[in-house]
Amino acid sequence: MVNLANPILLIVIPLLFVFLIAFSSAFSKSAAKYLPIIAFGINVVVAMLLVPEVLKNGLVLSTTAGFKPPIAIDMIVDKLALFLVIIASVLGFVVSIYNVAYIDEEPEEKFYALFTLLITGIIWMIITGDLFNLFVAFEVTSIAAFGLVGFHRDKGSVEAGFKYLVMGAIGGSLLLVGIIMLYAATGTLNIIDVAQKSAELTFQQKFLAYALIFVGLGIEGALFPLNAWLPDAHPAAPSSVSSILSGIMTTAAIYAIIRITNIIFDYNQIYLFLMFFALLTLIFGEIAAYYQKDIKRMLAYSTIGQTGLFFFAFTIHSTNGLQGAFLQIINHSVSKSMLFLVVGAMIVQVGSRNIEDFVGLGRKMKVSSFFLAIGMFSLMGMPPFFGFWSKLKIIFAALQHSNALMIGSVVIILLMSVVEGAYFFKLLQMMFFGKAEQDREIKEASFGMLVPVVILGFILLFISFYPTPVLDFAHQAASDLMNKNYINLALKLGGL
């Protein structure tokens, strides 16, 4: 009996499917469509099987190749990682369903292979316990993403893809340099090991390495001013890909930053520095989103803003702040992915990405618009949707420190929330209450595209009205990270 609750399966199975998909056209034309669904279906099951294990032991650690860490590459799934793995798997599963109806461009099997690879890379980034492995996962994700952004191969997507590629490649290199410098300083690549050994190093010794890692991951994680690729890439990519990029990829990169900061660079001053980045990201993302005419570009900038928000929550550097950050990550992942899926379905119907063309859509595509509205409300943090709980937590956590800096930050955050409300409400009222000049033939999105939207919508509604388990789980994850509990657990379990 194979123990299915093994983190390694989270990567191995989808990777197998990637190959399967790539060669599936040899035996069946349409198999490629459905294989990702199976792959991520299995992933969801594995992730769910991990839940009791993680809750029991606080951590699940699996090693490869029969060695013990730190020699071997290990996979660490603690509560926080599990949290993100579940989101990534569910999103992968749901978006795969969406793809079946959405993707009608050749070469399909390549798209599905890259798509599966993208999510696999993301999950890999999340659960890896090895710094170099992190780099590999990062590059796997990036390369898949470069390909997917340019998938349409039209003018815009190729340009966006190339820009993304150049910036991503630079970022990857910087990340690698940083990792290598850490390796040079500590002599190990295992995260837990690095955590212990780097404790002896001084601030100056680690700073450049950390900065390079931060910049490398920050490019993927859409931190200002490293995020210029994002507003180009998200609109250019197929909507299902934007959904993943926006919903979980940037989040995974931010997760990596959070992890590494927590492990090797847990200095109070650095959080001030990071807060500066977070606020800049928030401000520029939200303000830029306000001016957009292209709906996907608007959502992309909004992603930047949201990233800034939960990164800010992390930089508060308290259990409450981290809890807020994780809640906001859930909120953002679910809502923003759903929004991109809905918008994708709408673009198919409308045939344009211009906001002006969405006038009166609320009456034509009722179900889609309904879920669009819910997603936007949640992102704005309007009660009773989930975004309200997370925003409440973040602001509460921020004002636990009642110094001028925090109050100023809170004011900025709330002002930017107002800006966010401004553009979301502009869109919403245009859709629901505007009247189109000429009557257009617009139908509700096809069933295949609605199902994933509805699934995500119901997940959002469920956690909105019954947030307690999520809140608790986020709190546990946050306190584990804050107390560095997981290091001790990993040491115990991994037998280091």
Add this chain to the structure above:
Amino acid sequence: MSYYLGSFLLIAIGLYTVIIKKNLIKIVIGLNFIASGVNLLIVSIGYVKNGTAPIFSKIGINPSAMVDPIPQALTLTAIVIDASELALAVAFVVLLYRHYGTLDIKKIRSLKW
């Protein structure tokens, strides 16, 4: 030390190329410079002067005289990744040339703010 300097020089040249040069091909080459620089850096970190290969090919080799094997393994992986990235980049350049009819990055800016 000179290896470090060399690798950082390579990276710097690459960054310079990426920022200053207008030609897409040159930018791709710049990326490659960076990648090479990084690879050189990795290998040089593991380098021990007058060291031997990290294999116990004969008895009596002092392990501390061995070159660190891990960076070499890493380099291999990195090279593979760089290669695939480069291939993708070149593919993009071809496509861009088809769409825009030019390789001048200044002219390829249909997407902005």
Add this chain to the structure above:
Amino acid sequence: MVSTILIAICVPLLAFAIGLTFIMFKLKITARVQRRYGPPIIQPIYNLLKLLLKEDNISHGVIFSLGPIIALAGSILAVFFIPIPGLNLLTGSGDLIALLYIMAIGSLGMALGAGNTANPNASIGISRALTLMFGYDLPLVIIVISVILQYHTTNLADIVAAQANGHWTLWTLPLSAIVGFVVTYGALGEHPFDIITAPHEVATGPMVEYGGKHLGFLMINHMFHIYIEIALFVDLFLGGASNLFWFYIKMFGVFFIMMLCDEVFLRFKIDDAVRFFWKWPTVVALISLIIVLVK
């Protein structure tokens, strides 16, 4: 019980009588000032009877007819809240502040009736009447407040009682009294504040469509109006009176001075009238108010 009913009937009649005599004297005074002989002193009674008994009354609808009725009812109501010598009437049920609002019922009724005529002159007249009311209301309110603060009560009967033995507000708060006089004068709509009815411009304004018994009722209302305004002034500033005779004499004195003023002024444009009220009377009233506050 019987006395209550008796009072209820007599007090409005008294007010009416006082108002009527004032109107009667008014014509005579005006004529004398203008070096004329003037009409017989009972001419207003003739006028009134003629209007009331006219056979051919025209009406522009129910509200047109209800207007004068509401106006008169409102005025009669107001009469009961102004203490007269020996009687505090209903001052316990509604104080000075309530009275200020009760006095508005009459204007409202008249405005409703006149508005319903659909005559532009009437509408313009009402627009001016309300505007003027807004104008003199500001100084009026200020002096009322200063009087209230002076005596620490809003009950009109108490205010009158506090002025007994010659401690008139006129002596203690002369500035307020002067403004009070100006405001009362403005409220009566005499020159220079008669732009509301200006016969040459808007053909008597709100009354333009009224004739017959409707106009008769409005005239009666005007008599009540004169009574209310002047009686209020007397109660507030001249200490009321110990008996009806002195009450009448005081009221007549005030009215007499007003009639003299009536003859020497020209007519204000409506916005100028408002500006006037919001300028000097307001400033003076505020000074007086501050004096009271500081004291």
Add this chain to the structure above:
Amino acid sequence: MNMSLELLLATPFIGGLLTYIGGKVHRWVRNLIAVLFSLATVGEMAMYYNTTFKGVVWGSLFGSNLVLQTNPITWLFLFIVTAISLLVIVFSIDDMKKEEDEIVLDSYYMQLLFVEGAMVGIVLAGDLITFFMFWEIMSWTSYFLIVHGGKKSMAAGYKYIIMSVIGAYAMFIAIAMLYAKTHSLVYSDVALALSQASPSFIIWTVVLLSVGFFVKAAVMPLHTWLPDAHSEAPSPVSPLLSGVLIKMGAYGLFIVFYGLLSVNLAKNIMPSVFSTPILLYIIQWLAALSIVLATFLAIMQEDAKRLLAYSSVSQIGYVVLGLATGTSLGVAGGLFHALNHAIFKGLLFLAVGAVIYRTGTRNMSELGGLVKKMPFTFTALLLGIIALAGVPPLNGFVSKWMIYEALIQKKEVFLLIMAFVGSTGAFLYVYRLIHSLFLGQLPEKYENVKDVPILMQIPIWILALSTIVYGIFPGLAMDVIVKGMKLFGFTPIAYNLFGFPEGTAMGSLTVINIAAVLMTAFVAVFIIFILFPKTRQVSQYDNYASGQELTPDFKYNYSFGFYMSFGRVIKPILSMSIERVYNYWIDAFKIFGDYYMRRIYTGNLETYNSYIVIVVTIAAAAVLLGGKLW
């Protein structure tokens, strides 16, 4: 008992969902469900008459309990909320028939009930999280109600929601500050914490909370959303907004100043002016400014609903002015005026809505003479304007009287002058309203107008009768208010069913005497009047017009620019506009943002790459500087 508070809160929300589902069956099913559920809410609310019930915990969040509670003060607001909502829903049934799209109607009723539910939640809330949560829900649900009517309403709704959100976030900061202090946001805990907090902390939290309430209550200078939103909203929604929704701001102020903070505490921590804590004194001034300026603006309006909207700003000024006095009489007056304003403003908006329903316009200069065609609506509206103008014996008078007396007692004379002026100004605009709508020349096109259907009449008349009932029997409301205020530590004021005896204020008041004398006088005059010769009806064209013959196609009635000459007097005041200041900043923000966005996201890959290099360089420089970048 425990369950039923939650049930009361849930009823409108469940009703809203069922209404939407019912709409899929048939529109009458939907209407029936909507009416029944709002009726049920009223019924459940009635059960709590005069009961005090401290706290049922319905949840817990971040370590703070979520509590529902009720007491007579909340009952008063519950009464306003549920009763007006019910009437509005009944009124909507006929009024919204003109909307053809059934889906829009389904969601309309759903949102109506949601707004009601949210407001019930605000009032029932026993802690600040619950309060804030329902506050936000109220904001966005009511936003959807406002934007129901076309392009203009979209702009109005947009302004509304943005300002609401700003206000709500100001509140949010205060709540978060309090949470940091106490970790429990139940009112009693917050009050306890505030009593030990530093003065600057208290002032900050209270100011921030007040900003949120001011936006909702439309106290100047944060009122700019109201005239647009209230006038552009569908007719049945306006009474809900004007009558009820802005009262939530007043309720919030009451809770903050008398529930969380007490007057004594406030006096201890800040200087007092006229024995009022300075913060309350400033609020009083803002309220008084609202009263006067909004009155001026209302006088100059040409649009009936806009006029009423500005009048709402002015009237809510009285509520806030009364609440901020801090004395028993003033606060009771403020609370009573909140009820009264809900009644008469609801009545006025519904009556004007009835006119719009029949004529399709709310431009006052296009209307006129409808008294012959819609006598019932006219009578109701007449009662409404008398109440609004504060003329006895209707309800508006009593509460204003209380506020005036309270101000005189405190010698706050300048505020009192402003309040009086606003009240006199009200005469001007209410007369304008009734004159332009119902009196004067009837335009030819409205020759066939009828009075509105019975379902629209019923709510109007219920409100019209309420103006009389609460006017003559102020004791009915005082029962609740005084009992409730006792819980908040106020000394109870003396009152009886018909008014206030000597000693309560500086004078006394018995409204029924005024009413009785007025009625007697009216009847007497009426009898005398009809004793005189009969009258003859003539057409409205049989008029004195300097000999000119009047014809139906000729508009001779004076109804446009009714107070033009007065406008000349207050021109310097009218030309000031806080909105221009806001717009200036918004424009500045837009231009600034646009300028910088274009320069940051240039679309140029080199620029983007250089950002990366810059960040790396900064980091490297930081290392060289010893890692001390900050």
